[in-house]
Amino acid sequence: MSGALGSPRLHRRTLGSTNARAQELAAAGAPHGTIVTAAEQTAGRGRQGRAWSTPAGTALAVSVVLRDPPPLVTLAAALAVADVAVALDADGRAPAIKWPNDVLLDGRKVSGILAEGRLQERWAVLGIGINVAVPAETFPPELRERATTLGREPGDVEEALALLLAALERWLEAPAPQLLEAYRARDALAGRTIAWEGGSGVADGIADDGRLRVRTDDGGERLLDAGEVHLGALPR
Template sequence: MDLLSPENVCPGLISKYFGQKYYYYQELDSTNLKAQELAAGGVPEGTAVVAEMQTAGRGRRGRSWHSPEGQGIYVTVVLRPALPLHEVSRVSQVAAVAVAETLQEELQLPARIKWPNDILINGRKIAGILSEAAIKQNHILYVVTGIGLNINNRLEDFPDDLRTAPTSAREENKMFVPRVLLLQGLLNRFEKCYQQLLEGNFSDILLRGRKLSQDIGQRVKFDTPAGYEIGLAIDLDEDGSLLVKDDAGIIHTVISGEINIIDK
């Protein structure tokens, strides 16, 4: 069976520390919640928490993540980045690039990043990323970065109320996709990208993120404290925030919230 057990996954890892400490569960409420518990208890950086299913998988802004048994990859990695607090948002950009590039390399899928941390295939959502940080006195204690990937799900099995139309690797490639190989590739690539961040080479990650962006060059609707605005997404700034020029020519730095491409 295509189980994501340590016996199946760990021998194929070439990472130095991502996944070398590997916690595996048949069922969890949330891999992020378990990873937070483990991180607070002192597990090392790179510790991976993997579940075959989640009963309360979480996305951004309190949304749920559909996590049926044995169909997807539900993994959270514990990170302890030695970064200034204002750079913590870079972790999500690193993860998004790693996921998109893994799908391109391993499955030849045309993955694109919908800012800030959704991965789409031809406009349909295949993956989501949720990074959560623990902060004390302006110091990053740890970050847990959770990744949910739709792998062998069938379209008819997704809930009807998802905000973005879903897809899966199986639906896109019209064949069963081995989850073990994909998780190995993801952990290996995520570590390489993360190492670039720690070594001060985020500019390369950002360049790749720009090329993978589905938003740059598009008219988008975005959140502001005063409500939503409409403008042209023009770039990512040095921390991965989205830069949007409104119709008056004012450039907004979008740090969080929702953005949606406006259909032409």
């Protein structure tokens, strides 16, 4: 996998899902680095089937076609979003990452990341949404304790896109040890008690293959895969 991200670009004023459109393009042979963006996304999806909406003109919604994506692609995406937050957060908050790819500011989620694709055909689509300029008061009541925004202006969405693509290029090309070291430095779960379907324990860092290492209540160790577990809420 090599090459710059961001060209060609398909942009729509309103789109149901940038990921769905990017998958169509990838299946039709779109080159590595193709992106789909939308000023408003009406049917976006997050991990585990959750909805991720993009209010018109105030959030970044982009999906990137990746050919031969690396194994740690979602961790790379989280680090790229964290770099954007460092550069643009109006309050200067330090980002942390709740495994596998929830980027948090003061314990609240500022972005959504979803990787989908056909690995047998050696491509994936990486969808990323960032609350760049979403007014905090417009979050639905059920999200106000769990979501946040960078607090920027609508005109900053394009800057966020440029920063994100540049950071994503760096992390996708980074050697795995360098990527894991940076990710572990932002690990929001380390040392915290967590629960998942069928068990509980204490988060004990990130394994070299990107799975979450957990010390179980019976003194053992378990490696959790992102596609198989539902983590309990992160204490604030």
